[in-house]
Amino acid sequence: MARYLARRLLIAIPTLLALSFLIFLLVTNAPGDPAEEYARKRSGSQEATAQDIRNAQKELGLDRPFFVQYGSWIKGLATGDLGESFAKRRPVYDVLKERITATLELTTAALLLILVVGLPLGVMAAMFHRHWTDQAFRVAALMAASIPGFFLAYMLIVQLATEMKLLPVAGRQGWESLIMPAIVVAITPAAVISRLLRASLLEVFTEDYIRTARSKGLGSLQVVLRHGLRNASIPVVTYLGTVLGALLEGVVITEFIFAWPGLGLLTLEAISQRDYPLIQAAVLMAGAIYLVGNLLVDVLYGLLDPRIRLEPAAR
Amino acid sequence: MRRKALAIVMLLGLLAGACGGDGSPSDSAGGQASGQPDLNATVRVAANEDQWTEGGTGAKSYHFMYVYNVQVYEPLVYIASDYTLKPGLATRWELQPDGKTWRFFLRQGVTFHDGTPFSADDVVWTWGVRQPEGRTLTTVLNTLGPDSVKKIDQFTVDFTPAQTNLRLPEQIGHPEGAIVKANTHNDTPPYAGTGPWKYESYTPKQTASFVRNDNYWGEKPQVRKMDIRFYPDPQTRLEALKSGQADLAIDLPADATKSLTNDPNFKVVKSKAGRNHLLYVNKLPDRLTTEPAIREAVTYAIDRQSYVDVVLDGNAAPGRYMAPGSVLGSAASQVQAIPRDLARSRKVLDDAGWRVGSDGIRSKDGKRLSLKLLGQQEVPESALLVIQSNLKDVGIDVEIKKTPDVATRNSLYAQGKGDFDLDLEPPNQNDANPAFLPVLRMAKRSATNVQFAPDAPPATPNGPAFEAEVTRSDQAKTTAEVQDAAAKMMNILINKDYLVVPLADAFRIYGMAKNVSLGDPHPSFTNQTWFSLSMTSAR
Numbered sequence A: 001m002a003r004y005l006a007r008r009l010l011i012a013i014p015t016l017l018a019l020s021f022l023i024f025l026l027v028t029n030a031p032g033d034p035a036e037e038y039a040r041k042r043s044g045s046q047e048a049t050a051q052d053i054r055n056a057q058k059e060l061g062l063d064r065p066f067f068v069q070y071g072s073w074i075k076g077l078a079t080g081d082l083g084e085s086f087a088k089r090r091p092v093y094d095v096l097k098e099r100i101t102a103t104l105e106l107t108t109a110a111l112l113l114i115l116v117v118g119l120p121l122g123v124m125a126a127m128f129h130r131h132w133t134d135q136a137f138r139v140a141a142l143m144a145a146s147i148p149g150f151f152l153a154y155m156l157i158v159q160l161a162t163e164m165k166l167l168p169v170a171g172r173q174g175w176e177s178l179i180m181p182a183i184v185v186a187i188t189p190a191a192v193i194s195r196l197l198r199a200s201l202l203e204v205f206t207e208d209y210i211r212t213a214r215s216k217g218l219g220s221l222q223v224v225l226r227h228g229l230r231n232a233s234i235p236v237v238t239y240l241g242t243v244l245g246a247l248l249e250g251v252v253i254t255e256f257i258f259a260w261p262g263l264g265l266l267t268l269e270a271i272s273q274r275d276y277p278l279i280q281a282a283v284l285m286a287g288a289i290y291l292v293g294n295l296l297v298d299v300l301y302g303l304l305d306p307r308i309r310l311e312p313a314a315r
Numbered sequence B: 001m002r003r004k005a006l007a008i009v010m011l012l013g014l015l016a017g018a019c020g021g022d023g024s025p026s027d028s029a030g031g032q033a034s035g036q037p038d039l040n041a042t043v044r045v046a047a048n049e050d051q052w053t054e055g056g057t058g059a060k061s062y063h064f065m066y067v068y069n070v071q072v073y074e075p076l077v078y079i080a081s082d083y084t085l086k087p088g089l090a091t092r093w094e095l096q097p098d099g100k101t102w103r104f105f106l107r108q109g110v111t112f113h114d115g116t117p118f119s120a121d122d123v124v125w126t127w128g129v130r131q132p133e134g135r136t137l138t139t140v141l142n143t144l145g146p147d148s149v150k151k152i153d154q155f156t157v158d159f160t161p162a163q164t165n166l167r168l169p170e171q172i173g174h175p176e177g178a179i180v181k182a183n184t185h186n187d188t189p190p191y192a193g194t195g196p197w198k199y200e201s202y203t204p205k206q207t208a209s210f211v212r213n214d215n216y217w218g219e220k221p222q223v224r225k226m227d228i229r230f231y232p233d234p235q236t237r238l239e240a241l242k243s244g245q246a247d248l249a250i251d252l253p254a255d256a257t258k259s260l261t262n263d264p265n266f267k268v269v270k271s272k273a274g275r276n277h278l279l280y281v282n283k284l285p286d287r288l289t290t291e292p293a294i295r296e297a298v299t300y301a302i303d304r305q306s307y308v309d310v311v312l313d314g315n316a317a318p319g320r321y322m323a324p325g326s327v328l329g330s331a332a333s334q335v336q337a338i339p340r341d342l343a344r345s346r347k348v349l350d351d352a353g354w355r356v357g358s359d360g361i362r363s364k365d366g367k368r369l370s371l372k373l374l375g376q377q378e379v380p381e382s383a384l385l386v387i388q389s390n391l392k393d394v395g396i397d398v399e400i401k402k403t404p405d406v407a408t409r410n411s412l413y414a415q416g417k418g419d420f421d422l423d424l425e426p427p428n429q430n431d432a433n434p435a436f437l438p439v440l441r442m443a444k445r446s447a448t449n450v451q452f453a454p455d456a457p458p459a460t461p462n463g464p465a466f467e468a469e470v471t472r473s474d475q476a477k478t479t480a481e482v483q484d485a486a487a488k489m490m491n492i493l494i495n496k497d498y499l500v501v502p503l504a505d506a507f508r509i510y511g512m513a514k515n516v517s518l519g520d521p522h523p524s525f526t527n528q529t530w531f532s533l534s535m536t537s538a539r
Helices: A002-028 A034-043 A050-060 A068-078 A092-127 A132-146 A151-162 A176-204 A206-217 A219-234 A234-250 A252-257 A263-272 A276-304 B002-019 B119-134 B169-172 B234-243 B256-261 B292-301 B303-314 B325-335 B343-352 B379-390 B406-411 B434-443 B461-476 B477-496
Strands: B041-049 B076-079 B085-087 B090-095 B102-106 B149-153 B157-159 B197-203 B209-214 B226-229 B266-270 B273-283 B316-318 B361-366 B370-375 B399-402 B422-425 B498-504 B509-513 B515-520 B531-536
Touching: A002 A068, A002 A276, A034 A050, A034 B169, A034 B406, A068 A276, A092 A132, A092 A176, A092 A219, A092 A234, A092 A252, A092 A263, A132 A176, A151 A176, A151 A252, A151 B234, A151 B422, A176 A219, A176 A252, A206 A219, A219 A234, A219 B406, A234 A276, A252 A263, A263 A276, B041 B234, B076 B169, B085 B090, B102 B119, B119 B149, B119 B157, B119 B515, B149 B399, B209 B509, B234 B256, B234 B509, B273 B292, B273 B303, B273 B434, B292 B303, B292 B379, B303 B316, B303 B379, B303 B498, B325 B477, B370 B379, B379 B399, B379 B422, B434 B477, B509 B515
Parallel strands: B041 B226, B370 B399, B370 B422
Antiparallel strands: B076 B085, B090 B102, B102 B157, B149 B157, B197 B209, B209 B226, B266 B509, B273 B422, B273 B498, B316 B498, B515 B531
């Protein structure tokens, strides 16, 4: 296992390097000139002069060739220096640190909700296969997966906050304010997971060992929990691995609507200001989390199903 | 049966888990206002996104000054809602006989919130050291030299710009020019200014609280505390107000007014027209709009009333000016309103040889009359569609290019080249100089104005007259004179050269609970004062 992890981590380095290059290439080729933005802000005027822009390019290091800029960024990354935000003139690390807690709070709550809602619904739908309950869950999951996040967000605000006054409208003021944004972020993945688990469980139910368990007199729920769930979890875990990275970056609209001061809003600001160092760091971080998520998935495969080997078979 | 019961139990459990918890946001008892201001009240304000941390640190910081000016710090002069100047930390100001030095006489007996007495040293620090280093208010700074700000005595300061700047008092009232205690900056505690509100707490991007300064030299706030909560999304701000989580909401969406007006618990307060929705017309030689006939046709094809109704839900006056009308004073009447005149618009194009094709779009010499319309991020989609529809009525095709942010929009300006014909912008006027916007965007002195400046190549016949008014506005010694110059500039731009098409003069919309009042809503947010904020005891 340790060797496998070490090898995967080693493979992650060139992957991240390739990702970093791609991010750098895309960001630096996006329309809009960060030097112009910087010069405008610095001069406080609506338009910046050509000289202002040249000065800003020099100050921000944007007058150097592409590969020199990229090399300098990578060198900084290797030493833990993420650079300085163009717009905020502060270390990127400090800026990210301020905002990551809020995003982690939101994504953790959403992840819990995905599991707490998605798994039981999937189990119930499988247990009540072809029953009205299954049909009801199917319709509910379809609706949940189809509702646009922003629409659901406004509906929840109007109903739960404005009309019923059960929850705060927005802001980050205690656990109550986490509920609605977490629901918005979690609803689609929860719906997908419930359907994946249902399908997987139905397949597992046809296996001999399930028939054996049932013939031993175990109740339906016990059969599912003791024997079915573990074996049916592989597709769910695979999906969760992909959701992890998407959750971090996919909360932009939710953070905007719910005034949640996290990384999503920060990335949005950084993009509109062409704040290269901040965009690069935020996107690279999401990429790294995605890689870690996938690594965890692979490890979980082995734990869930001993037949899946992480190491190559001995010859 | 057991399976059915189990399903119901699990479903109920899930619903309870999702909706449970006593998340009561705040007390929001109903009832009628008693009419007596509650001096101990806390007013919760739902504001747009927090930008206080975006300016930078130290000398560049604009904490509690811009965009929301909460009056922890105060300028030398205030810009009233009619854009006249009112004494702030300066009781009066006068131009000296040399014709270029402005002398400011400072208010005596004022203390900062930490008890330090206010004096000329603080003004010299703010304008002689801090501002030049941070360069936050360049309209003033660009005219100042290294020794322009001098202390005459403890309560008198002279500003002697390196280049004569008779507009200085009108510019200096911008909240970014607020006075900061000598040798300090406004991004570090204890955030001690001289204003009517004292800092209490601040969590960036979330909340900020301010309490009344009971030792304030002037009119004291009528409530004890003001809590600002930041909601970047306007719809969320509206819901925060409706739910009782906020008592007052700033900058609401235009369509919010109807729902609030129809609700007996709320009211809508509108400022005078302040935000001008303008269509700037690019006259560079490689654009079709370089042809005066096309610019004139565009001007007369626009249905301003329908723009006001469709885009702003009636919360504006049909566009007439390039800046808030009130800043022009009595000279405002010189700027003529333009009605929609489709016959004139079509005739101008016919006379210029633009013939209507089978698809309803005009062409000349094989060239189709198709214009590229730029819309910034903050411009509603409906605004662009109204323009597109209005121009189609006279045979002009419009290609809409909505830019997602300012950087993309600037890239299309491409350093004076400008890959667009029309640019829809809703600018603000934040200083009291009546000529501010026409000079900023249209004077040929700025290399970045080449698309629009009447006297920049290719110059219009009115170009020299426009520049003459620019110079007159620079040198005007009275407000009436600069107002006259600004009005003449606008007349040239709007009614003669057709380089600016006013679409709507929009009101600022403040929504509030019935028991809250904001006496003097300002057309410019950044100049909004909060002295008059009051709240009665019951909502």
